[in-house]
Amino acid sequence: MFSGILEVFKFRVLIQTLVLRELKSRYRGSVLGFLWSFLNPLFLMGVYTLVFSVYLKNPMEGYPAFLFCGLLPWLWFSTSIIHGAASIRGGGHLIKKVVFPAEILPVVAVLSNMINFLLSLPILLIFLLSYKITITMNVLFFPFLLIIQFILTSGLAFFLSAMNVHLKDVEQIINNLLMLLFFLTPILYPVTFIPEKYRGFFLILNPLFPLMTSYQDILFNGRLPDIKGLGYLLIISVLIFLIGYNVFNRFRDTFAEEV
Amino acid sequence: MVAIDIDRVSKSFRKYTNREIATIKDLFVMGIFRKDTFETETFWALRDVSFNIENGKMIGIIGSNGSGKSTLLKLLAGIMGPTSGSIRVKGRVSALIELGAGFHPELSGRENIFINGIILGLSKKEIKDRFDGIVKFAGLEDFIDSPVKTYSSGMYMRLGFAIAINVDPDILLIDEILAVGDEEFQHKCLNKINDFKRKGKTLVFVSHDLGSIERLCDEVVWIEDGVLKARGLPRMVIDSYTGYVASFEEERAFENHQSALEGAKRESPNRWGTREIEITNVRLTDGDKKEKYLFEYGEPIEIILSYKTKRKIEDPVFGIGIFRDDGVCVFGTNTAIDGFSISAVEGEGNVIFSIDRSNLVEGSYLLDVAIHKRDGQPYDYQSRLYSFVMRSKIKDVGIYRPDHDWLITSKEG
Numbered sequence: 088m089f090s091g092i093l094e095v096f097k098f099r100v101l102i103q104t105l106v107l108r109e110l111k112s113r114y115r116g117s118v119l120g121f122l123w124s125f126l127n128p129l130f131l132m133g134v135y136t137l138v139f140s141v142y143l144k145n146p147m148e149g150y151p152a153f154l155f156c157g158l159l160p161w162l163w164f165s166t167s168i169i170h171g172a173a174s175i176r177g178g179g180h181l182i183k184k185v186v187f188p189a190e191i192l193p194v195v196a197v198l199s200n201m202i203n204f205l206l207s208l209p210i211l212l213i214f215l216l217s218y219k220i221t222i223t224m225n226v227l228f229f230p231f232l233l234i235i236q237f238i239l240t241s242g243l244a245f246f247l248s249a250m251n252v253h254l255k256d257v258e259q260i261i262n263n264l265l266m267l268l269f270f271l272t273p274i275l276y277p278v279t280f281i282p283e284k285y286r287g288f289f290l291i292l293n294p295l296f297p298l299m300t301s302y303q304d305i306l307f308n309g310r311l312p313d314i315k316g317l318g319y320l321l322i323i324s325v326l327i328f329l330i331g332y333n334v335f336n337r338f339r340d341t342f343a344e345e346v
Numbered sequence: 347m348v349a350i351d352i353d354r355v356s357k358s359f360r361k362y363t364n365r366e367i368a369t370i371k372d373l374f375v376m377g378i379f380r381k382d383t384f385e386t387e388t389f390w391a392l393r394d395v396s397f398n399i400e401n402g403k404m405i406g407i408i409g410s411n412g413s414g415k416s417t418l419l420k421l422l423a424g425i426m427g428p429t430s431g432s433i434r435v436k437g438r439v440s441a442l443i444e445l446g447a448g449f450h451p452e453l454s455g456r457e458n459i460f461i462n463g464i465i466l467g468l469s470k471k472e473i474k475d476r477f478d479g480i481v482k483f484a485g486l487e488d489f490i491d492s493p494v495k496t497y498s499s500g501m502y503m504r505l506g507f508a509i510a511i512n513v514d515p516d517i518l519l520i521d522e523i524l525a526v527g528d529e530e531f532q533h534k535c536l537n538k539i540n541d542f543k544r545k546g547k548t549l550v551f552v553s554h555d556l557g558s559i560e561r562l563c564d565e566v567v568w569i570e571d572g573v574l575k576a577r578g579l580p581r582m583v584i585d586s587y588t589g590y591v592a593s594f595e596e597e598r599a600f601e602n603h604q605s606a607l608e609g610a611k612r613e614s615p616n617r618w619g620t621r622e623i624e625i626t627n628v629r630l631t632d633g634d635k636k637e638k639y640l641f642e643y644g645e646p647i648e649i650i651l652s653y654k655t656k657r658k659i660e661d662p663v664f665g666i667g668i669f670r671d672d673g674v675c676v677f678g679t680n681t682a683i684d685g686f687s688i689s690a691v692e693g694e695g696n697v698i699f700s701i702d703r704s705n706l707v708e709g710s711y712l713l714d715v716a717i718h719k720r721d722g723q724p725y726d727y728q729s730r731l732y733s734f735v736m737r738s739k740i741k742d743v744g745i746y747r748p749d750h751d752w753l754i755t756s757k758e759g
Contacts (some may be wrong), residue, residue: 184444
């Protein structure tokens with residue numbers, strides 16, 4: 088198990104190269120190029136602000152800044168899941184034709200989207216500052232959240248990519264589930280919108296719940312995140328990672344034949 | 347010393363059947379975490395194959411399509427694992443199975459050399475050191491900073507080959523890729539392969555090009571239906587392989603003929619005439635009256651037409667025509683042209699057209715057979731329904747091979 092994880096580390100140059108390839112090729116050839124990693128979330132933010140702040144008259148102060156705190160990590164999560172799930176199937180030319188450590192592909196999907204996320208942080212900062220939100224020491228929790236999200240997302244990507252090799256429906260199912268998850272997680276609305284009696288229930292059911300509220304707490308609300316919730320999240324994430332990697336390993340031999 | 351040791355290796359694949367997991371419910375009922383949920387009928391690509399390859403030898407692997415050659419190569423490369431048995435490989439392996447695996451079309455040749463090199467297991471420094479050599483070998487000096495998507499397929503393959511061969515392995519596995527590029531590039535590849543041999547490296551070469559196999563390899567392994575059929579000196583193994591292929595072809599030619607006979611019985615646009623006299627059967631035999639549809643160059647051929655009449659037919663003319671498979675008429679004649687006059691036939695009988703020496707070059711030929719009146723009105727005309735195959739060790743071209751000689755003189759003084 089852990090030797091497997093060490094193996095991933097051994098291939099860091101390969102991972103680095105493939106992540107770079109992913110990032111370079113994503114916007115190569117488009118006129119605005121790299122600016123798209125800012126423009127895409129800005130556009131989404133514009134739409135949601137219009138609907139929730141203007142049409143639905145949500146009175147929240149600095150709603151666009153709040154929205155960004157959850158939306159950017161969500162985009163990292165959802166694109167990683169979509170790319171990750173398709174990664175083994177899409178990497179057929181590598182898995183079938185050269186000796187290639189398959190576990191790298193989902194990791195590359197998660198990592199390249201993480202870097203995209205990190206690169207979009209400057210606009211988050213600009214929005215926070217323009218809404219006069221003070222940055223507190225609680226920001227120091229950020230790397231910790233990053234690591235947890237990486238573990239959680241990779242675990243899911245391992246599991247889904249292996250499943251997707253045998254059952255192509257997985258890609259479709261994911262799209263629908265992500266939509267559901269997006270609206271069930273406090274991203275568009277603050278956690279206070281959820282009736283108190285349901286909160287605990289959703290928190291247990293949906294690991295993204297404590298994750299997103301923690302991002303909002305440390306960045307927007309300037310307060311300590313819910314430590315108990317985070318502890319729970321960490322345990323769940325590690326568990327999902329272990330299960331995901333195990334399932335992946337179990338199906339590994341079939342990849343070269345099936346994709 | 348043994349470089350590759352293959353010990354009782356078998357490999358099975360799941361046969362692709364119509365997915366029996368129809369719904370997600372089925373999937374959960376069967377157990378999503380159980381591997382055998384996804385297994386169905388198996389197909390054995392390799393069965394109990396054992397042999398070893400000595401250091402510094404070049405081994406050719408031959409066999410019909412789907413015989414398991416490429417599977418074996420993938421097992422040697424470590425892309426897949428054997429279902430049972432073991433493979434031990436000593437040294438760094440590079441497999442030329444697919445060229446340019448992992449090339450990204452939007453990125454430049456330069457970027458792709460680095461990516462592909464890393465994928466193939468080189469370090470950044472190694473790639474840097476070999477970079478110029480790779481570019482030069484591929485002949486892409488002027489295009490190395492253009493995106494790979496603008497490359498021609500030849501350029502793409504050349505770049506892929508140049509990177510792969512520069513990995514500098516101890517064991518090189520090559521799958522049918524010497525057909526890449528123009529004459530000059532092929533020479534470069536062959537030089538590189540000879541270089542490898544001189545350096546005492548081990549090569550495994552899968553190809554259908556028996557000529558190259560015989561020229562290049564020290565030994566040949568023949569795999570058929572996943573089973574090791576023969577192993578030994580190139581000439582010997584290749585001969586038994588071609589013999590096998592021939593017998594197979596002969597069988598197929600025979601089957602073709604049977605289905606052609608069946609076809610002639612049904613209404614077909616290739617058959618017309620009044621049928622007052624009918625051709626009921628067509629058979630080809632060699633000189634020894636053995637029915638066959640694949641002939642060696644020079645062998646005698648007899649075409650036997652069986653006829654059956656409904657009434658007495660006066661003055662019938664029997665004809666045959668031989669066509670190359672592209673429609674060119676090789677030869678056509680009939681009993682009238684050859685000056686036979688048949689006063690009348692009635693009932694059943696045979697007409698035999700015999701050729702003493704079939705001086706036809708290698709290829710497939712089609713047959714016309716006909717019975718008609720002297721004025722050409724057809725009783726039964728069957729056009730291009732039957733075929734036969736000529737095979738020859740002599741690889742000359744054209745249609746007809748006249749008996750010939752060469753005489754070369756030089757003027758004295």
